[in-house]
Amino acid sequence: MKVAKFGGSSVASAEQLKKVARIIESDESRRVVVVSAPGKRDDADTKVTDLLIELGQAFQNGEDTTDELNAVLSRFKQIITELDLTDRVLKDIKEDVHKLFTEGGDIDFKLEALKAIGEDSLAKVLSEYLVKVGMDATYLNPKDAGIMLSDEPGSAQILDESFDHIYNIRKRDQIVVIPGFFGYTKEGKLVTFSRGGSDITGSIVAAGVEAELYENFTDVDSVYCVNPQIVHNPKEITSLTYKEMRELSYAGFSVFHAEALIPAFKAEIPVSIKNTNNPNALGTIIVSRKEVRGDPVVGIASDKGFMSLYVSKYLMNREVGFGRRLLNILEDEGISYEHTPSGIDDLSVIIRENQMDEEKEQVVINRINQELNPDTVYTERGLALIMVVGEEMHCHVGTAAKAAQAIGDAGVNIEMINQGSSEVSLMFGIKEAGVKKAVQSLYNAFFE
Known part of the structure; x- marks a missing residue:
């Protein structure tokens, strides 16, 4: 059937x-x-x-x-x-x-x-x-x-x-x-x-x-x-x-x-x-699974309409529950997140822009300042995400370097990079204006 x-x-x-x-x-x-x-x-x-x-x-x-x-x-x-x-x-x-x-x-x-x-x-x-x-x-x-x-x-x-x-x-x-x-x-x-x-x-x-x-x-x-x-x-x-x-x-x-x-x-x-x-x-x-073909990347996708919420605090990594409390604030305001790339003292939360207008943004920032006492908190709008996708990337050395080089060759600055533990995809955050040039360059690098 x-x-x-x-x-x-x-x-x-x-x-x-x-x-x-x-x-x-x-x-x-x-x-x-x-x-x-x-x-x-x-x-x-x-x-x-x-x-x-x-x-x-x-x-x-x-x-x-x-x-x-x-x-x-x-x-x-x-x-x-x-x-x-x-x-x-x-x-x-x-x-x-x-x-x-x-x-x-x-x-x-x-x-x-x-x-x-x-x-x-x-x-x-x-x-x-x-x-x-x-x-x-x-x-x-x-x-x-x-x-x-x-x-x-x-x-x-x-x-x-x-x-x-x-x-x-x-x-x-x-x-x-x-x-x-x-x-x-x-x-x-x-x-x-x-x-x-x-x-x-x-x-x-x-x-x-x-x-x-x-x-x-x-x-x-x-x-x-x-x-x-x-x-x-x-x-x-x-x-x-x-x-x-x-x-x-x-x-x-x-x-x-x-x-x-x-x-x-x-x-x-x-x-x-x-x-x-x-x-x-x-x-x-x-x-569900396929034979190994030897090609690390099967596709390149891009989407616009994202923003980042950046929070920085010295010794954040030692403050138990910091990330949970930050995400709780977003949950209270009815906002879901897409990605959370982080460092030792800083954390970015990627959100779809349509979830947070300027009024809600101010509410979130005020709550973060009051409840988490960060050193820095701000937002950045107009971001696009580019996904380089392929289940065989994990067994090919240099895929991330090749992708980053292609985006650089297009004259586009990378705002952030994130790779999930499954290593099925590489995510690059860039400004929306650079999407077309970056994707074309990535295509040439991996498929031409």
Whole structure:
């Protein structure tokens, strides 16, 4: 059994859905299909999920929602018309929206349910089309599939008992089409994953049914070793490990949601990235472990929008609990950290900038001064992180020196360096303005 997940670009139009149907039909082991909401048809287009968020905002603000609702209905109407299907899904959308807008209940729940309409409706459309072209297929709601989540709207987590329920999908003879992005709490409340969460659904279902392969269909032939917008025509990655993909996803690779592979990783299910528009291309395979290739670096990723919180105090290393108390202050203020490179008398905490505005920054600094009595404390904004990733780096002498030299050759100053104990990645902190030059130089050093 294979689980095939199709992203937003793969289901953006009727023409794309015809390609999806042909892919499903070409392999009888593709018995479970997970879908996103329709994405952009071109650069000027709007994703259906964004249209639904606009609809929710208009409702929340007490504004007329006619235009926003019509925009959603128009996208599905065009798909349904071109596939020559019934208008049942359009009626479902209208009824669902009307029910959410007129019945009582928590506003957060209503907004969650609105966001999920895109995936839910598309799954119904695709299952109806598969039947129309002669396949034995059916729509399966996440609740009926057994996808039970924690009660954390917008960032829900899978509950362990879900996997036993999901395994029952194997008993079905039909092709089942499951909407991604959302599930239900034990109390029956609809909750969603974070944005990009359809990838999480696909991974969860693959783990639950113990699939031999989880196929993730998108709009690229494979994962590239560096962002094609920074380096023209970069080399493709034919295979990489879960750990490598996790590091690359965290640092800006947009192919996968950063959390998406965790269920598949735990179940050791290989993941294949394929192109809906070119399904016969080799693609990229992601596995738990791979043969030694002799290449220390598989990819280079970069992401902007970071800041550092620098704290210095003489004899910090002798002050038991200093780091814990510093992180407690951040926890109290609802701030999570990314990295904590440190020295004997100083400690830096890397934070995403959007977590700490200037007002919260002042609160944090005041608390640090009052509670920890440091010699120095300040922040630095406008940082970018570059991750040089590869599980074989630990057995190659000079990889860090080569990377640092490449960044220096680009005329970019390194603000900080950090390497985890697993030695899967090297992290360099630089100013955002130098990202393009640094990544290009690193690519030339390791891949050219």
